[in-house]
Amino acid sequence: EKNTAESSEQVVIFEEKITKVNGEVGIKRYQRGKFLGKGGFAKCYEATNLETKKVLAAKIIAKSSLTKNRARQKLISEIKIHKSLQNTNIVQFEHVFEDHENVYILLELCSNQTLNELIKRRKRLTEIEVQCYVAQIINSLKYLHASNVIHRDLKLGNLFLNKSMELKLGDFGLATKLEFEGEKKRTICGTPNYIAPEVLDGKVGHSFEVDVWSLGVMIYAMLIGKPPFETPDVKTTYRKIRLNSYTFPEHVLISDSAKNLITRILNLDPVKRPTLDEIMSHPFMNTGGSIPKTLPLSTLACPPSASYNKQ
Numbered sequence: 001e002k003n004t005a006e007s008s009e010q011v012v013i014f015e016e017k018i019t020k021v022n023g024e025v026g027i028k029r030y031q032r033g034k035f036l037g038k039g040g041f042a043k044c045y046e047a048t049n050l051e052t053k054k055v056l057a058a059k060i061i062a063k064s065s066l067t068k069n070r071a072r073q074k075l076i077s078e079i080k081i082h083k084s085l086q087n088t089n090i091v092q093f094e095h096v097f098e099d100h101e102n103v104y105i106l107l108e109l110c111s112n113q114t115l116n117e118l119i120k121r122r123k124r125l126t127e128i129e130v131q132c133y134v135a136q137i138i139n140s141l142k143y144l145h146a147s148n149v150i151h152r153d154l155k156l157g158n159l160f161l162n163k164s165m166e167l168k169l170g171d172f173g174l175a176t177k178l179e180f181e182g183e184k185k186r187t188i189c190g191t192p193n194y195i196a197p198e199v200l201d202g203k204v205g206h207s208f209e210v211d212v213w214s215l216g217v218m219i220y221a222m223l224i225g226k227p228p229f230e231t232p233d234v235k236t237t238y239r240k241i242r243l244n245s246y247t248f249p250e251h252v253l254i255s256d257s258a259k260n261l262i263t264r265i266l267n268l269d270p271v272k273r274p275t276l277d278e279i280m281s282h283p284f285m286n287t288g289g290s291i292p293k294t295l296p297l298s299t300l301a302c303p304p305s306a307s308y309n310k311q
C-alpha cells in the first residue's frame with residue numbers, strides 16, 4: 001500500500017499502570033499528539049486519554065534531567081501546589097503519574113497559547129481587552145492568595161488562553177505556600193522583567209505583594225507592547241526596577257486612568273501598592289462600556305480577541 005508519511009508515523013502511547021481499590025490492576029492509556037513545545041525541563045505534547053477521549057496538555061519530564069536536588073524539589077513543589085488548586089481562571093491540574101523514565105503531568109489544554117504570543121502578534125491590546133484580561137487575572141490571584149499561595153513568576157508567558165480565549169494562570173514552578181500568618185519569603189526568584197524590587201533587595205523578605213507588582217508590569221506590557229523595565233541586559237533591568245525608572249512612551253496613547261493605575265501598582269514600597277480589590281474598583285477597570293455595577297464579574301463578556309484557531 002502507499003507508504004505515505006501518515007502510515008509510517010508511529011503512534012506513541014504512554015500508559016499508567018493503576019491498581020484499583022479492589023486490588024485489580026488496570027491500565028490508563030494516553031495517545032501522544034502534536035508537539036506543543038519545551039517548558040523548562042519538560043517536553044510538552046497534546047495527549048488524548050484513550051478511554052475518555054479528552055485531549056489534554058502533557059508535560060513530560062525525563063527523570064534523568066532531575067539529577068540536581070533543586071530541580072527535583074522544584075518539581076515536587078509545583079505538583080503539590082498546582083494539584084491543590086481549583087479555579088476557573090487557573091489551569092486545571094488533571095493528573096500526574098510516572099514510569100521508569102519520565103514524570104507525566106497532565107494539564108488542561110489551552111489551544112490559544114499565551115498572552116505573550118498574543119502581544120507579539122498584535123503589538124498591543126485595547127484598553128477594553130486589557131480590562132477583561134486583568135479582571136480574570138485578579139479572579140485567579142484572589143483565589144490563589146486566599147489559599148496562602150504566592151505565584152512569584154507572573155508574566156504574560158504564564159497566562160494561557162483556551163479555545164474560547166478564557167484566561168488560565170499556569171506554571172507553579174516558582175510558587176510557594178505560606179505556612180503562617182505574616183510569613184515572609186526570602187528566596188530570590190522570578191523572571192527579570194517582572195520581578196518585584198523587594199525580591200531583588202533580598203533583605204526584607206517578600207509576600208503576596210510581589211504578585212501585585214508583576215500584575216502592574218503586565219498591564220503596562222499589554223497596553224504599551226513591552227514591559228516597563230526591559231533592557232538588553234539583566235543587571236540594567238534590575239537597576240531600573242530598584243530605581244523605579246520607567247516612562248510612558250509619547251507615541252502610545254493610553255488613558256490617564258491606565259497611567260494612574262500602573263503608577264500606583266509599581267510602588268517600590270509593597271505596603272503602598274493597591275490590594276486586588278482596590279485594583280478591581282479603580283476607574284481604569286470601570287470605564288469604557290457602561291457595564292451596570294450589578295452584573296457579576298462572570299457576565300463581563302470579553303471583547304472578541306482574534307484567536308489562533310483558523311476554523
Ligand SMILES: CC[C@@H]1C(=O)N(C)c2cncnc2N1C1CCCC1
Pocket residue numbers: 036037038039044045057058059091107108109110111113160170171
Ligand atoms: C503543558 C505546558 C504548558 C502549560 O502549562 N499549559 C497549561 C499548556 C496548556 N496548553 C498548551 N500548552 C501549554 N503549555 C505550553 C507547552 C509548551 C510551552 C508551554
